[in-house]
């Protein structure tokens with residue numbers, strides 16, 4: 001809605017605030033839609049918001065088990081499915097994992113910057129690039145259903161020390 005800079009995993013931001021805001025938005029969204037953000041759903045979202053790291057379903061399951069919340073894989077899959085349909089989390093195909101959405105615009109299609117080292121994921125809007133992608137696709141007679149753009153690399157924190 002507002003053009004505030006989107007809290008981004010790789011940009012300095014008040015992450016405490018960012019987590020609180022995201023949870024509040026999620027609760028407000030569910031309330032407005034008449035949906036229930038059950039304890040498991042809320043906890044899955046909180047875990048994904050912990051430090052912007054994408055987590056796989058198995059990792060989430062282990063965390064929930066350790067906390068005594070929902071012990072069966074279907075519980076986690078159902079929660080992820082719910083959060084995904086509400087646009088509160090996105091699947092990161094490359095990592096076969098999930099990341100909390102950090103944007104308020106409902107129908108957006110994100111582009112992901114994925115740190116291969118720490119698996120933190122930043123979401124940036126794809127809108128700017130979409131016309132060009134669509135133009136290329138159209139030229140090939142291809143009809144686009146969904147844009148999935150994932151960019152691999154290393155975040156600022158992971159660039160120091162060993163390696164390149």
Ligand SMILES: [Zn+2]
Nearest residue numbers: 007015018019
């Ligand atoms: Zn944050």
Ligand SMILES: [Zn+2]
Nearest residue numbers: 101102103110
């Ligand atoms: Zn998003």
Ligand SMILES: [Zn+2]
Nearest residue numbers: 115118155158
């Ligand atoms: Zn990193």
